[in-house]
Structure formats: C-alpha cells, structure tokens
Amino acid sequence: MTERYSRQVFYRHIGEEGQRKICNSHVAIIGLGAVGSVVANHLARAGVGRITLFDPDYVRTIDLQHNLLFSKEDVQKGRLKVVAAKQSLNMINSTIRIKGNESKLSIETLLHETDDVSILVVGNTNPEVISVCNEFCFLKNIPLVFGGIIDGKGRQMSIFPGETPCLNCVLQKYKWIDLKQNDFLTSDLIGSYQAMDVIKFLVEKNAVIRKQILTMDPLNNIHEEMLIHELQERCAVCASKQG
Template sequence: MGKIDRYSRQILFQPIGEEGQQLLASKRVLIVGMGALGTVLANHLVRAGVGHVRFADRDYVEKSNLQRQMLFDEDDVSEALPKAIAAQKRLQKINSDVTVEGIVTDVTLQNIAELMEGVDLVLDGTDNFQTRFLINDACYKNGIPFVYGGAVSSRGMSAIFIPGVTPCLRCFIGGGNTTGQTCDTIGVISPVIDIVASFQTIEALKYLTNNHDVQRKSLITFDLWKHHIYEMKFTKSKENCPTCSLHEYPALQGDVEQSVTSLCGRETVQINMGQKLNLDDWADRLSKIGEVTKTPFLIRVQLSEGERLVLFPDGRTLIQGTEDISRAKSLYARYIGL
C-alpha cells in the first residue's frame, strides 16, 4: 500500500498507470553532470520511482551553485561536498524505494562505457559539447537513447535522440567543437533550468514507460524572458554522419583522453595524469606550502601565488584562479609533479 500511496497521483495519469509505474521501477538511468540540470533531472526521476538512478559529476558544491542547483544547501558548501555525494544523500532521503548511485568522477573516454553499463537511458546534465558528443557517440554505439538539454541566460533547448529512430545530436546540429556562451560567462536564471529539465524528464518518462508513439520528434528551443518558443523538426540522418550513418563514433576514437582542460568561464584548469591520489599523503605534503582544507572527498590548498589547488582521489587536480594552461601546468609541476 505504501508504494501505491507514494505514486498514486502518477498512477492515476492514464498514459502511465500501474503498468507504467512497474516499468519505471525496473529501469536504470544515467545522468551525466549533477549541476543545475542534473539536480532537477535526478529529483524528478527519483520522485517518479525510476528503479536505479546513477549520476556522475566531477565537481564540488560552491556558493554560486545554490541559486539554481536545487539539491544543495549551505551546509554542502561549508563541507565542500562533491556534488555527486551531496545529491545522493539528499535523494536517498526523498525516496528509499529507489537505488541512488552518485559517482565522483570526470566522465571521459576511459570510463563512459562502464558508467553506461546496464542503463536504459542517458540524460544530459552537462555544460559543454565535448562531453555531449562523447555521450552521443557512446549511446549510438550501444543503442541507448540520449536525452539532450542545454540552458544559458534565459534560453533553453531539449531533444531526445534515439538510435535507429532519429538522427543523432552530432548529425542534427553539426559535429564541430561547439563553444560559445555559457552560464559562467553570461549567467542563467533558474526558471530556465526547471523548464529544460522538465522537457527532458517528460521525454524520459515517455520512453521508460513505452509511450513511444507520443515521443517528440524535434529539438525544442525557447527564450523564457522574451517568451519565444519554436521547434526544429527532425530530418533523416545525414548520409555522411560519422556517428549515426557511418558508425565511426569519432568521440570514442583515440587511446588517451586529453589530460589538461580549461573549464570555460570558470578560471579553472583541470589536469588529470591518470594516477590515483592518496588524500592523506597529499594533505601532509601540501601543508608545507599553503593552508590545506581536507574532506573525505578532496583536498584544497591555497597557494601563496594566489591560485588554489583542489585534488580528488581519482587523480584529477583543479587549478583555480587561472584559465592559462601554461600557468596551470607550471603550478602543477611545481607542487604535484608532471
């Protein structure tokens, strides 16, 4: 009776019903990114009763996140909790019926297959097209649908891409290294996040409950501030698309993931040399060169030069306070060692 009570209003919605609710309980999803979009997605899917909700994020909670990242609070900021851990703790209190799995990691070529193992659907909570094309290619290679979403300023967009049914993201919008405006450079208002993630969640619920006949076959875009909305209808896959036509999956090619990445608009460079870091050892070493803050999940050290190092046990180091890759590599070599 308890489970029926929990989902009673959702079961009363005829397209889902008891059969759809049972289907949801049997499904597994992966959310890539636990920032603004990811937190709303996870909140909806966990409350809806999706059986296993896995998410991966590389970052930790900062005060600037609280304006739009709905699962976090000021305690998470003061404890410098990784977003995946903070979200997992909150969601486990919301619905104990669901298996909630938060993973602190950067989603890369090396681990994308493992993260996707056994899932029925992948949802986009990222903020960059490099990762989106990686997800897109991995999904199309493995026949798993990919629910795309993006938000910046007062604008948002969303679509579900289904292998064998729709063109892929790369095919539909072009496969270049798309860059441009981000939340960190021109901002974002939180209602946009909620609407984009709701569009994503609706398509996810349709797919997971086998309501494929009403699946939206378009990319929807809107500007909430200006009250503009329109759809770009899907076309056939392009014959020369390397992902959905030629099956080459360019984002999955190569043996070594780029180890140095400038995080656009955040004055942060990430360096990952592929070797795990013992936080206890590094806290002791770095205490000699700056003020160290250690949590079970990361170490932060304020450098006399003005920048800050943040070390994670999976081998990643963030150099905060610069977007200059040469400068970041110099500091990394000086204090961590290349």
C-alpha cells in the same frame, strides 16, 4: 504499488504496469548543474529504481542560485556534487538506489557503470562530454535526452540512434555557444521536459516523444520547435546507424 506512487498509477498514461516499469528501470544522468538536478529530482520522486549520477565537480556557492539539490552546508563541507545529490535524493526517496561517480567521463566509465542503463540524460554542454555521451548511446543503441542553456536560451531534444541525427552533428550544424548565462526558471522548464521524455520512454510511449529541437526563452515568451529532417551523411556516428 505503494501509496507513494498512487497518483501516477491513477494517471491513465502510466497505470500500474507503467509504474512497475519505472520502478524497474535504470537511468543515468550526466551533469548535476541547474538542468541535471531538476531531472534527478523528478525521476527520484517518480520512483525510477536506479539512478546513476556523473559529475566531477564540487558544490560551489554559485550553484545555490539555480540548483535544487544543494545547500549552504554542502559548500561549507566541500562536498562533491554526486555526494550531495545522492544525500538529498535519498531523503526524497529512500526506496530507490542511487550511485554517484565523480570520475572523468569516458566510454569505458559509462560501459562499466551503466552497461544495463535504459536511457541517458545529458545536462552538460561541454563538447567533450557531449561527444562521449553521444558515442556511448549510439554504441548501446539507447536514447539520449539532452537539455541545456545555450545562447542564453533553453534547448532540449531527444536523440534516437537511427531515427534522428546524433547530438554531435546537431550542435555542429547550429553552432550554438554556451554563454554561461542561466536563469533557474528556464532550467526548471528544460529539466522538466527532459524528465517527461524519460518517463514517456520508460512506459513505452515513444510515439509521443518530440523528435524536434525545443527552444525556450520564457523572458521573451518564446517556445519554438525546430524540425530535424536529415541524418548527417558526413557524421561517422550517424553513418554507423544508416542502412
């Protein structure tokens, strides 16, 4: 292991073997908004060997308030988020492989670009995107780590096919609404929790990954965990993993 990752190697929960697993892993990140950019930043610095980024949008001035990876120059030059993010992440860590895809998200695109991915990170609250990601993870039997600002609060959860309800039925049950409100500090916290769950999974510490919904509202000092007990019997995606 290089000096670059020495602090992680010395960390007893990772060690040399854990760092080797991180460096040999492939993680996909859906959405490069405030939350997704935080996850990408942490995973690149941690040494995740391959990161595939998905986002069809261009960098806008509004992104500069809450996004760690973009600059005024990205806006002026009309760069796609995946292009700007790749450039920024390569400057952070040039030893890893980063690929960007600006295509409209679909099962076919995910299968083509991330067939060997270990875990999927979702930082997008669009229902259509969530549905595609949810279906893909249950199809490939891999974890999905979700995070976003919903109802003005940070929400984070990790979905394990066959162990937890899927993301679709969780969001349908609680009827959360994306109010397009975002303070970048909450996004930083949620993205950091997502990145930590990814690292836990990559170093095979699944037992300590939270199986509850985390809600954070730093302004009002709220930090809550909500248990999810039952699979949703009427959910076709969940039903495919039952029994």
